[in-house]
Amino acid sequence: MLRNQIDSGRGAVKQRLKRSxxxxxxxxxxxxxxxxxQATKSHQHxxxxxxxxxxxxxxxxxxxxxxxxxxxxxxxPLEFTSAISPATWTFPSVTSLQxxxxxxxxxxxxxxxxxxxxxxxxxxxxxTTPILPQYLEAAGYETYAGCAFMMPFLALQGWYQSHRVYGxxxxxxxxxxxxxxxxxxxxxxxxxHLGDLHIPVQPxxxxxxxxxxxxxxxxxxxxxxxxxxxxxxxxxxxxxxxRLRLSxxxxxxxxxxxxxxxxxxxxxxxxxxxxxGEAFWEHCEIDLDFAGxxxxxxxxxxxxxxxxxxxxxxxxxxxxxxxxxxxxxxxxIPHTILAxxxxxxxxxxxxxxxSEKIPQNRAVLCEGVRxxxxxxxxxxxxxxxxRSAENDTTLTATIDPDLPGDTFVPINPEEIRELEKxxxxxWDSKKGTNASEMVKDxxxxxxxx
Numbered sequence: 001m002l003r004n005q006i007d008s009g010r011g012a013v014k015q016r017l018k019r020s021x022x023x024x025x026x027x028x029x030x031x032x033x034x035x036x037x038q039a040t041k042s043h044q045h046x047x048x049x050x051x052x053x054x055x056x057x058x059x060x061x062x063x064x065x066x067x068x069x070x071x072x073x074x075x076x077p078l079e080f081t082s083a084i085s086p087a088t089w090t091f092p093s094v095t096s097l098q099x100x101x102x103x104x105x106x107x108x109x110x111x112x113x114x115x116x117x118x119x120x121x122x123x124x125x126x127x128t129t130p131i132l133p134q135y136l137e138a139a140g141y142e143t144y145a146g147c148a149f150m151m152p153f154l155a156l157q158g159w160y161q162s163h164r165v166y167g168x169x170x171x172x173x174x175x176x177x178x179x180x181x182x183x184x185x186x187x188x189x190x191x192x193h194l195g196d197l198h199i200p201v202q203p204x205x206x207x208x209x210x211x212x213x214x215x216x217x218x219x220x221x222x223x224x225x226x227x228x229x230x231x232x233x234x235x236x237x238x239x240x241x242x243r244l245r246l247s248x249x250x251x252x253x254x255x256x257x258x259x260x261x262x263x264x265x266x267x268x269x270x271x272x273x274x275x276x277g278e279a280f281w282e283h284c285e286i287d288l289d290f291a292g293x294x295x296x297x298x299x300x301x302x303x304x305x306x307x308x309x310x311x312x313x314x315x316x317x318x319x320x321x322x323x324x325x326x327x328x329x330x331x332x333i334p335h336t337i338l339a340x341x342x343x344x345x346x347x348x349x350x351x352x353x354x355s356e357k358i359p360q361n362r363a364v365l366c367e368g369v370r371x372x373x374x375x376x377x378x379x380x381x382x383x384x385x386x387r388s389a390e391n392d393t394t395l396t397a398t399i400d401p402d403l404p405g406d407t408f409v410p411i412n413p414e415e416i417r418e419l420e421k422x423x424x425x426x427w428d429s430k431k432g433t434n435a436s437e438m439v440k441d442x443x444x445x446x447x448x449x
Contacts, residue, residue: 060269111372182265
C-alpha cells in the first residue's frame, strides 16, 4: 500500500511538472514580446542632434550571424574580408559592437570559474554610451534591434527605439519581422542578430539533405561530448566531419534568407559579420593548459581565443566601408559607420575609421572569455599572443590574414614584450547578474550553462 502511495505521489509530481512545462511553453511568445515592449518603452531618446553627410544612405543594416567561423563565408553578393572580434562570446562582443569599446573598457564581462560550480554567467549591461544606435538616432534614423535569442538582447536592451526578441527564432522569422517594421519607413538603422549557427543547430531538412548529413549521430546538433584528445578517434573524426557540414548547411539556409532581404531592400548599406567564431577541436591539447569550466575543451566559443573563435568574416556592399591594411576589430564598426554617415561627430569616438588605411603593426585584442580564468589574445601583423595571468601561461603563434588558423611557434622575447604592451593592466570583473527563470531555461537550451 505504501509503495502504491509513493508511486501515486511520483505520478502526480510528474503530471504537475508536465503541466508547468506546457504552460511555460505557451507563455514564452508572450513573455518575449513583453520583454521587447519593455525595452522599447524604457528607451531614452538622445539629447543631441547630428547632421548627415550629403552621401549618407537612407537605410543602414547591420547583420550579425552568431558563431560564424572565419572559414565559413556566407554566399552573398557582398565584398568579404575578416576582422577580429573583441570577445569570444556574445554579450561582451555585442556590447563592443554598440559602444566601440573593448570588454575591459565597457565592463560587460562575467566568468564561470570551474566545472563543479557552473552557473549561468550573465554580465551586467554597461553604462557606457551605445554610440552606434544613439548617434544614428540623433541624426534622424529610426532604430530597430531584432535578436533571435536572449543573450544579445540582454546586452543592448533599451538602446533602440524598437526591439524584437525571441526564445530561439529562425533567420526567416527575424528577417520577416524586420521586413514588416522596415516597410514604409524612410530612414532606418537596424541591428539583426541571427542564431541559426548556435547550438542546437537545426536548419530546415532541405539544407541537411543537400549536405548529406547523418542526423542519426548522437548530439549532432551540439558537440557530442568529445574532448578531441584521442579517445574513440574514428567516431570523433566522423562526428567532426558531419558537424562541420551541419554548420555549413545552417549557413546555406541563413544566406538564402539574407539574400532575399537584400533583394527586397536594394538601397541599403549593409555590414555583415559574426559576434565570434566557433572552435571545432583544432587545439584541444593546447587548451588543456588553461583552467576552464567548459564541459569539453577546444570546441565552441566563450573559451580560449583561438583564431577560429576570435576571427570572423566581415562583409559589406559598400566598398568604402571595407577595411584595408592591418587588422580590423569589430569595435571599429561604430566609428566607421558614423564617420561615413554624419557630417560631423565627436573626434574622441573609439576605434578606427576604415576609410583610412590601418597600420600594418596595429595591435587588436580579443578578450572577455566566459569559461574559466580570463585569457586575452593580441593580434599584430602576422603574430599573435594569448595570455592568461591567472594560469601564468603565454602562447605565441603566427597568423596568416588570408588563411584562418593558429600556428603555435616560439617568437623571440623582444617581440613577446612588444605584444604584451597591448594587454591592459587591469583584467576584468568576475561578477554577473541574475536572469529570470524563463530566460535561464531558454539560454541553457542554447548551451549557456
